[in-house]
Amino acid sequence: MHKTIPPDQLVVNTLKGLIMDATRAADSGHPGGAMSSADFGAVLYSEFLNFDPERATWFNRDRFVLSAGHESGLLYGLLHLAGFIDADDLRGFRQLGSRTPGHPEHEVTPGVEATTGPLGQGFAMAVGMAVAETFLRNKLGRDIVEHNTYVLTSDGDMQESVVLGAASLAGLWGLGKLTCYYDSNKVQLAGPVSRVDRTDYAKVFAAMGWHVQQVDGHNRDEIRAAITKAQGQKKKPSLIIGHTVMAKGAATREGDFGTHGEPLAAEEIAATKKGMCLLEGACFQVSDEARAHFQARFPELKRAVAARKETLAKRIKKGDKDFLSFWKAMNTGRGELVLPMPVFEPGKKIATRAAWGACLNMLKDALPNLMGGSADLDPSNQTAKFRDAVGIFASDNPLGRNLSFGVREFPMAAILNGMALHGGMLPFGATFLTFSDYCRNAIRMSALQKLPVLFVFTHDSFYVGEDGPTHQPIEHVASLRLIPNLLDLRPADATETALCLELALRQTDKPSCLFLTRQGLPVMDPKKYPAVAQGVKHGGYVLRDCKAEPELIVMASGSEVSLALAAVKILEDEEPGRMIRVVSMPSVNLFEAQSIHYKESVLPPTVERRVAIEAGRPEGWHKYVGLFGLALGLDHFGESAPAEKLAEKYGFTAPTVARLIRERYFG
Structure with missing residues (x-):
């Protein structure tokens, strides 16, 4: 029966059978779009994707990102035909503990390049992968790094603004090895696309510098020709718009928007399989003929991988100094990085953003794969000197390490995720804290x-001053701390900034957020505060202790640490016998990860008088100060005024803090 249809059609039909079976078995999923993209x-x-059939993580593989993550059934079907997952994995689709979650998850399923599902971000991550490939190809040579990045998007992806922001940059940067296939089936969850979008994406992408083709998405000859043309592009990324039909091949439900998010009925599946010359009663069936056709290139792929590995071995043996130096850098584990940091003058007032800039300038040569930039705030974010020193990444300067993102915070964050997923790079991005909300979902996806x-x-606070409440973060630090697996870092001075940056760069399995000041903060004298050097890595530590058991603990982060020290001095000067401990808390989440023994050594349970100070929402501090503690923060938006005027009005001065503590505990 199978021999009555061409082998490539049999592969497509087999994929559709697997998609229908998996979603039906789970009684959940999105068969319609997956079926429309199957061709x-x-x-x-x-026929085109280059990879190692025996090792899904081979570095020089082509990347395929399913930005339309709801079409996961298609990706899992492809990975099953490739031999990376088995039939039991498909049977476990969307079930607890399986390798086939509802939306693709990086490092859960072999062959999945990125966690996708929040529409649009997969596209932007693919742009990031293409950036990394372009830089590394030009740095190491085509014989070592050269591969394509493919991304599949849906109508829903294209409606997310992150796609247009990332696409604009991809066109500007001339990412010729990036190809996007847009499955335009003109149907989405709530109905036809026509009632929410009439954008001519062919014209839009062409205007952004993309090479654009339109094909019948069910004509495989047209698809082959389009991919071949896309691969021939050198300085333009490619968009292939495939005009398709939702649930293509379904017996009675082709084009039905209801198939977007609900499995086909058993009767519909049986009728569909009959029309596709598949066994109607068999589930998760893959014929030997379908598998053989799908894997026909595997011997060729294996030979190509072996040849690439041999070339790499020869280059390493050749011993070219520049090559070996960079190769070593990009393959050095995060924990083994050599991170030279500046030493800051005690007592001098330095904004922590300026300290970050000084560190970045020192690290630029030590870390040749450090790459990133700012969302059009280079001078303010202190990345301008880095930009000028390493050059701006561009189509005519692919070795530039500064990424000029423009005012595109969300695309920036998602592109950085793609660079990290690709590997070989140390990506960073910068903007004002108040604009972190634009980045938030990409930060969540990073975590x-x-x-x-x-x-x-x-x-990072109302100390922004004159720019006013639109630019003064209030809830942002507390909010970002809520994201699991995210390292929050709010240093108290320039020295803590360098130590926090070192912590961030040594992370292997989590993103980091550095919260930095606009205003200058006094650099703590290491002779007076020796605990800083070893304390920061614990997230919170005793910065200044008293001679006996403390009767009061004052804790703070960032710019409020120096405020806490000044307020405590007032309290001790007015009554020298007071026993007050000051705790610096640069990272709440890191402190939470410490042992109970350590945390209680910093915050002894016997000391109930506690104060926390932070120029933002205070809610997260109540777990440390307790029901009867004092959490000094802000529960309102700021105002446009000089920072010192706002500090006085909001009570962020040493005399006011001392008075509030006195009234609560010493009145």
């Missing part, structure tokens, strides 16, 4: 994927 997926994976991306957020 492209089959052609790309079986979910365990990516060591560095997010630098300057201007």
